């Protein structure tokens with residue numbers, strides 16, 4: 629099933645506001661750069677992802693996307709996570725995608741094998757939505773949408789329940805999955821500590837973020 633990954637990336641200067649008390653701006657920029665790089669490397673290694681689109685107005689993210697064989701869809705206004713993804717879905721439909729996986733740019737320990745695990749189950753033929761929550765259990769870190777426009781994404785506070793409701797309303801089969809490496813997005817100082825702990829537990833992966841953390845913390 630032709631599957632495209634959509635990675636929205638906000639301009640680095642506005643990114644990670646929830647880390648402003650933990651890191652100075654230049655470190656937040658460096659962290660986003662490293663995390664986006666690690667996410668794109670992981671998606672490129674996923675066997676079941678046929679293409680990657682990065683939706684961004686950030687020139688550095690654009691260059692990273694090009695370096696890792698991803699397409700770039702300009703985002704002139706940074707109107708929001710969901711808005712960026714919506715544009716990516718339309719782009720993916722135009723390129724024949726039958727399914728999309730929505731992945732944020734701030735899940736650096738993403739494991740390609742877990743991405744393939746999310747995409748491996750044979751689709752039932754009808755509309756389907758898989759929700760990957762965040763580690764707090766109320767947000768959404770990733771969505772697998774079959775077809776890509778089965779429902780609009782609605783990221784933000786309490787999005788896990790909202791996405792489940794929207795999927796049911798769309799008549800889609802709803803699944804939930806908790807692949808360990810997709811549960812950890814980095815939004816707060818506490819997430820950063822959890823990331824450091826995770827990087828100590830696992831060998832390999834997230835090479836750019838792993839290399840940067842000691843320099844900025």
Ligand SMILES: Nc1nc2c(ncn2[C@@H]2O[C@H](COP(=O)(O)OP(=O)(O)OP(=O)(O)O)[C@@H](O)[C@H]2O)c(=O)[nH]1
Nearest residue numbers: 636637638643644645646706707708709712732733
């Ligand atoms: N292209 C684009 N991506 C976005 C936008 N808002 C959020 N994103 C991306 O969506 C993903 C998840 O967003 P958040 O967790 O809210 O990241 P963030 O906005 O940097 O974090 P905060 O500033 O703390 O809210 C990240 O990859 C962001 O870069 C946007 O307006 N445009």
Ligand SMILES: C=C(OP(=O)(O)O)C(=O)O
Nearest residue numbers: 709762767768783784787
């Ligand atoms: C991360 C989420 O939303 P946002 O990207 O807008 O913070 C979420 O829906 O859990």
